[in-house]
Amino acid sequence: MRKNGVKMIKIKAKDVDVFYGKKQALFNISLDIEENQVTALIGPSGCGKSTFLRCLNRMNDVIDICSVKGEILINDFNINDKSCDVVRLREKIGMVFQKPNPFPKTLYENVSYGPTIHGMAQSKQEMDEIVETSLKKAALWEEVKDRLHEPGTGLSGGQQQRLCIARAISVRPEVILMDEPCSALDPIATAQIEELIDELKKEHTIIIVTHSMAQAARVSQNTGFFHLGQLIEHGSTDKIFKNPDNTKTQDYITGRFG
Amino acid sequence: MNKNKEQLLNKRYKAEQRFRLYGQSAIFMALLFLTIFIFKIFSTGYSAFQKTWLIVPVTFDAELMMLEQNPSKEDIQDADYYDIALKSMADLDLNANEDQENELKRMVSYFFEKEIKNELLNDPSLIGKTKEVYLTASDDLDQVFKGNYPRDLPEDQRRVSDYQLKIFDQLVANGKVESKFNISFFTNADSREAELAGIASSFMGSIFSILVCLMIAFPVAVLAAIYLEEFAPKNRFTDFIEVNINNLAAVPSIVFGLLGLGVLLAIFQLPRSTPLVGGITLSLMTLPTIIIAARASLKAVPPSIREAALAMGASRMQTTMHHTVPLSMPGTLSGTIIGLAQALGETAPLILIGMVAFVNTIPGSPMDPAASLPVQIYIWAESAERGFVEKVSACIMVLLGFLITMNLFAQIIRHKFEKKWS
Numbered sequence: 001m002r003k004n005g006v007k008m009i010k011i012k013a014k015d016v017d018v019f020y021g022k023k024q025a026l027f028n029i030s031l032d033i034e035e036n037q038v039t040a041l042i043g044p045s046g047c048g049k050s051t052f053l054r055c056l057n058r059m060n061d062v063i064d065i066c067s068v069k070g071e072i073l074i075n076d077f078n079i080n081d082k083s084c085d086v087v088r089l090r091e092k093i094g095m096v097f098q099k100p101n102p103f104p105k106t107l108y109e110n111v112s113y114g115p116t117i118h119g120m121a122q123s124k125q126e127m128d129e130i131v132e133t134s135l136k137k138a139a140l141w142e143e144v145k146d147r148l149h150e151p152g153t154g155l156s157g158g159q160q161q162r163l164c165i166a167r168a169i170s171v172r173p174e175v176i177l178m179d180e181p182c183s184a185l186d187p188i189a190t191a192q193i194e195e196l197i198d199e200l201k202k203e204h205t206i207i208i209v210t211h212s213m214a215q216a217a218r219v220s221q222n223t224g225f226f227h228l229g230q231l232i233e234h235g236s237t238d239k240i241f242k243n244p245d246n247t248k249t250q251d252y253i254t255g256r257f258g
Numbered sequence: 259m260n261k262n263k264e265q266l267l268n269k270r271y272k273a274e275q276r277f278r279l280y281g282q283s284a285i286f287m288a289l290l291f292l293t294i295f296i297f298k299i300f301s302t303g304y305s306a307f308q309k310t311w312l313i314v315p316v317t318f319d320a321e322l323m324m325l326e327q328n329p330s331k332e333d334i335q336d337a338d339y340y341d342i343a344l345k346s347m348a349d350l351d352l353n354a355n356e357d358q359e360n361e362l363k364r365m366v367s368y369f370f371e372k373e374i375k376n377e378l379l380n381d382p383s384l385i386g387k388t389k390e391v392y393l394t395a396s397d398d399l400d401q402v403f404k405g406n407y408p409r410d411l412p413e414d415q416r417r418v419s420d421y422q423l424k425i426f427d428q429l430v431a432n433g434k435v436e437s438k439f440n441i442s443f444f445t446n447a448d449s450r451e452a453e454l455a456g457i458a459s460s461f462m463g464s465i466f467s468i469l470v471c472l473m474i475a476f477p478v479a480v481l482a483a484i485y486l487e488e489f490a491p492k493n494r495f496t497d498f499i500e501v502n503i504n505n506l507a508a509v510p511s512i513v514f515g516l517l518g519l520g521v522l523l524a525i526f527q528l529p530r531s532t533p534l535v536g537g538i539t540l541s542l543m544t545l546p547t548i549i550i551a552a553r554a555s556l557k558a559v560p561p562s563i564r565e566a567a568l569a570m571g572a573s574r575m576q577t578t579m580h581h582t583v584p585l586s587m588p589g590t591l592s593g594t595i596i597g598l599a600q601a602l603g604e605t606a607p608l609i610l611i612g613m614v615a616f617v618n619t620i621p622g623s624p625m626d627p628a629a630s631l632p633v634q635i636y637i638w639a640e641s642a643e644r645g646f647v648e649k650v651s652a653c654i655m656v657l658l659g660f661l662i663t664m665n666l667f668a669q670i671i672r673h674k675f676e677k678k679w680s
Contacts, residue, residue, distance in 0.1 A: 059569060064492055090571035097569075101562035103581060113580075114570045167570065 010035040010175065010205045011056060016070035018051050018060065025051050029070070029231045031224055038197060038206045040216035040237065043226035044252065049209045052226070053177050056207065057093040058086050074175070091118050094168035094204075098180040100160035102152035102167070107144055110152045110163055111135060114171040130170055138166035139196050158189025165196065169204070176200065178208040182215065194219050213253055217241050225249045299658075303651025309440035309453070310395040310403040312366055312429060316346040316374055317388040325385065334382055343371040346391075350425055361422050367394035368451050394442075395435070397452035397645030399426055403435060407644065417644075443652065447618045448629060448637070452645025455638070457653055458620045463533050463613065463628030464602060464660075470537020470624050471601050475544040476594055482545075483552030483590070488578045507546035514543045515607030523611060531612040531627040539611055540601040547600065551593020555586040588675040592668035599664045603657065605632040631657045 011033040018026040026048045033039050041049040051060070058079060060066040071078050079089055091114075102110050111131045114120075121127035131148070135141040140162040144155070152163050161181060168176055178197070182190040197206060197219050210216050216223055217237060224234035225248075233246045244250045320329075322345065323337040347366065348359040367373075370393045377391050378384055398418045401407040403426075413420050429435050446456030490496045518539035522528045528535050559582050567577040608614065614633050621628035629637065635653045638646040 057569060059565065062565070062568060087571050087573050090569055095569035097562065097565060099562060101560075101566045103563065103566065104585065113567075113572075117570070117572055117576055117580075164566070167566075171571065 008035040012073040014071040019067045021065040026229050035205050037221040038201050038219050039222040040220035041209045041224050042216050047226040048229040049226040050179055053179055053209050057090050057095055091171055092173055093175045094173035095177045096164050096168050096181045099184050100164050102160050102163050104153050106149045107152045108148040111166050111170050118171055134166040134170040137169055138162045158185050175205045180209050299651045299654050303648055303655050305404045306648040306652030307440050308437045310400040311392040311436045312395050313390050313434040314346050314393050315388050316391045318384045320385050339371045339375045343374050361419055365422055367453050394453050400453050401644050447620050452643045459617045460629040460631050460634035462621050464630040466533030466624040467536040468598055471540040471544055475541035479545050479548035480552050483549045487553050487556040503546050503549050511604050512606040514539050515610030518611045531615045533624040533628050535611050536608050536613050539607045544597040544601045547597035548594050552590040555589025559585045588671050592672040595664050595668035599661050603632055608633050
């Protein structure tokens, strides 16, 4: 989104290096992410795009041997700083994973889990509202409103993924990270999710990792191309797909490698 | 070339057929042994659930009992039953001499006097009257009636004399010998008299031990497992701990018995022969089993669930307590039950901490002396009397029943509550 023609930057990564043990996975990544836009991260398998995504909500902390260097500023606050509390951070930055991973609990419990642990609802009624709005925003409400108390694992793959999106937006995060959210889904479910992403960007900043060039072209406004742990090129999706500066980018999007 | 291929094909088919045959015979062997084992135990043990009674007319002669007119309850309680008891047995053969009268007395259980007394306590109006009373037969006659006693041995090698057999056969012919379900096997504590010995003390002892074991081992093991699996850093020290937990699971149980003896009894001066000490000792044994089971079921929770919770902003503790632990509980619980079933069958450590003592009272708390089922089997198996042979098998049947129930329970928990991952 532009305010008075100026790009609003939500996330600013500066010289990010990531190591798995002694092996360096990301080299000197600097990338600005615009607010209320969809940024797609593309690149061949193992290029580090998922690793970068996981830096943004510090999910790499879970991996013992993983270490992250450099600055990642979100709202001008460095999340790699010691004073950053990951729980607060992840409340603001939601995540949707490659494989739908609903909790083996009811639909209602899946969506209400986040608001519960963050104390966002004062009453049962308020919670019901949060669950309903979240499911509506995730375009799932009409399909499941009669079976909110059935297990979330009983849904189809596409519904499960939308449930995971509903779960992620239930705490009203500022940013949603999506790690190949459609790779386990069929084309119809994929189309639904893509439509949803377009809708969600009005309220959230979205960063999506995808293997599908077509998907990146369809849903994103900005694109970053990763290769072998380096950010080769980034810019508006239009430019990256029509007129890339780098020949590697050109080769990748035209399907010459990757 | 083609022929060669055909040969190879045939060879492959034959090899598979042979392998199937080996597998089937292995299963057949295992089943055969199991069947023999169970058949042996059942065929020896089933008769212990029956008890032989002699029906003897008893005359409640007030004079012989030293009872006044209109006796109170206390008087009846304190009366002398020895003489009427002796007399009613002696009356079975009016021509008996003194030696024979003695033999007649030994045809019934050592405590037959008490059985006569209970009869009168239940119905004080019997004073002065004659009633046919059920008296527990001596263990040898019990075995004779069940057909477990070799009657064709020479008399001097038998504990039952020809005279006793003669009278017994007369009673059988007159229908004065009856076999009934042996309630006292379940309600009596151990006894030196085989016909009176029961498993109540050892059964309660086992239950108390298992409860103490559960209350100590379960929380400690589950906390240890959760910490090691979810919180502890993975380094050399935790590897070392892991190796040693596995080692602990392999330590022979008697070593834990020695530990119980040396630490719990000698240093902490806990009461000897009690389920408390037994349970603590068994909990040391069960601990590694539960830790290993709990860690395995924590590991089986897919990492995607942890990631989902963490990404929602759940702290590590919340992720563990809200998601991982509840999801791992079915596995942990069934592992716990299997660990407890192991502990239930343990004998050696209990012998060392003194639960092998002869206990003829039923324990009311874990602080009372008690035996346990496997130790009871051991005690009875060592006894010389023929009457204990069937008791050993019967006790094994009870223990096996207990174990099978527990394992069944573990299976049910596992199947019913385990989540299926999509």
